[in-house]
Amino acid sequence: MALTTIGLLGLLAGPANAAHGVVVRTDRGPVEGAVTGEVRTFQGIPFAAPPVGALRWRPPRPAAPWRDPLDATKPKAICAQLPGLGPGASEAEDCLYLNVTTPKRVHRPLPVMVWFHGGAFTSGAASQYDPVRLVTQGDVIVVTVAYRLGPLGYLATPGLTAEAGNQSGNYGLQDQIAGLRWVQSNAAAFGGNPGNVTIFGESAGAASACDMIVSPLTTGLFHRAIGQSFSCAGDTLTSEVAHGSGTQxxxxxGCADTACLRGKPVKDLLAAWPGGAPVVGGRELPSQPPDAIRQDKFQHVPLLWGSNLDEARLFVGLFYDGVGKPVTAAQYEQITRDRFGPVADQVLAKYPVGDHSSPSVALATWQTDTPSEFLSTCGHLNSYKSFTARPFAVPVYAYQFTDRTAPAIVDWPGFDEGAAHAFELNYTWRQFFGKPMTPSQESLSRTMVRYWTTFAHTGNPNARGLPEWRRYSSDSDVQELGLAAVAPKNPAIESNCAFWAGLRP
Incomplete structure (x- = not known):
């Protein structure tokens, strides 16, 4: 198996030829960064106190002030996580740091783009992402923010909820909000405009952006939002489900109280964690995101949002082809029947295995389409409709990334990954790994960077020299981002959204 993982991004140390001596004073103390090429970088800036010891499973506290310039030329430890598709194993709880990248010369207050990484709320790191393309081509400042992951970020128990007087399980979300508050206090010192902040994220980072859009605690902290590959149309965990999982x-x-849990080594917590996500019911998320949007309880900011043509191929590859067990035709039928029960025949008729290059691809196709999946095409379209419903409509610019030849984040011989989940990341960040981009792909990358950063400047991705991107008012207003076309398309047709809307168990 040829496997190139998201953990091989190679961005965990500053360039050897970086020039030191760039000092900026933050509200907690001065930081010394570096100049490399046309950018200034400041890495490993504490935006909160280390959440260790008695601060485990508590809201982030302010970082202690310091007097002498802090060395901000290298990133700090990544938040605790198991090895896998992330940047590697870590047991670090002291991980609440962020990284700032600016143009070498800033002549006016610039838009600030604040990135929240993906990784299913269990893996990933702010320091994985090198924003040189966004900063130099788009004339913006980029801040990448770490947040607690896995059990340290999302454990909810009745005891922790009672202790806090607030729904537990949202420590990672609290960290993200603390990062946005840091930006408000410090953006100007780096040349940024705290009145023009765009949050953006991919996968779990986009899910986090959904939560920040509906959180009453984020008012005034950001002014635009970009989401890549996660729909705001689905519910997050309820208190009952999260408490039940946390109790188990x-x-x-072997713990009956929070004191026992706080005494457990990080490695034991990671090994026992079944998975989790933000929890509804507290101050951070009083109601489910779709309900909040329908009830006009969300931040009215312009949105740029989208998904990839073959989202689910990443996960089918991970669970089947990537472990040497491609889906068989018989398995495909059984999985479909298990998933859809009495209406499975309709799904099998709509997605016959013979219409696809393999049973694995057939499975990934309906998984990408069906609106019951967070990453699905039809789910994204439903989300756009919610945000643009009158009388509470906000501007939405929707896209679908369609380059099926994109450099593979995970490459399994014999399996066609296509435009899978996360494969668009190479087009906005410095290329992570994989084969070098072709001239056509580099051109698409420049177009996407200009769309993203123009949106950060103005709330509208359109600019002179770019293909027109229509504001979403119907499913035919989704901008295709591909090699064959950068133009409007209607993904609802090829994803059979009318079929899924009419499917009744």
Whole structure:
């Protein structure tokens, strides 16, 4: 198996030829960064106190002030996580740091783009992402923010909820909001405009952006939002589900109270964690995101949002082809019947295995289409409709990334990954890894960077020299981002959204 993982991004140390001596004073103390080429970088800036010891499973506290310039030329430890598709294993709890990249010369207050990484709320790192393309081509400042992951970021138990007087399980979301507050206090010192902040994220980072859009605690902290490959149309965890899972987690560790849990080594917590996500019901998320949007309880900011043509191929590859067990025709039928029960025949008739290059691709196709999946095409279209419904409509610019020849983040011989989940990341960040881009792909990358950064400047991705991007008012207003076309398309047709809308169990 040829496997190139997201953990091989190679961005965990500053360039050897970086010039030191660039000092900026933050509200907690001065930081010394570096100049490399046309950018200034400041890495490993603490935006909160280390959430260790008694601060484990508590909201982030302010970082202690310092007097002498802090060395900000290298990133700090990544938040605790298991090895896998992330940047590597870590047991670090002291991880609440962010990174700032600016143009070498800033002549006016610039838009600030604040990035929240993906990784299913269990993996990833702010320091994985090198924003040199965005900064130099788009004349913006980029801040990448770390947040607690896995059990340290999303554990909810009745005991922790009672202790806090607020719904537990949202420590990672609290960290993200603390990062936005840091930006408001410090953006100007780096040449940024705190009145023009765009949040953006991919996968779990886009899910986090959905949560920040509907959180009453983020008012005034950002002014635009970009989401890549996660729909705001689905519910997050309820208190009951999260408490039940958290109670089982504690029992697995032999703990009956929070004191016992706080005494457990990080490695034991990671090994026992079943997975989790932000939890609805507290101050951060009083109601489910789709309900909040329908009830006009969300931040009215312009949105640039989209998904990839073959989202689910990444996960089918991970669970089947990537472990040497491609889906068979019989398995495909059984999985479909298990998933859809009495209406499975309709799905199998709509997605016959013979119409696809393999049973694995057939499975990934309906998984990408069906609106019950967070990453699905039809789910994204439903989300756009919610945000543009009158009388609470906000500007939405929707896209679908369609380059099926994109450099593969994960490459399995014999499996066609296509335009899978996360494969668009190479087009906005410095290329992570994989084969070098072709001239056509480099051209698409420049177009996407200009769309993203123009949107950060103005709330509208359109600019002179770019193909027109229509504001979303119907499914035919989705901008295709591909090698064959950068133009409007209607993904609802090829994803059979009318079929899915009419499917009844």
């Amino acid at each position: 987690f504690a029992a697995k560790l």
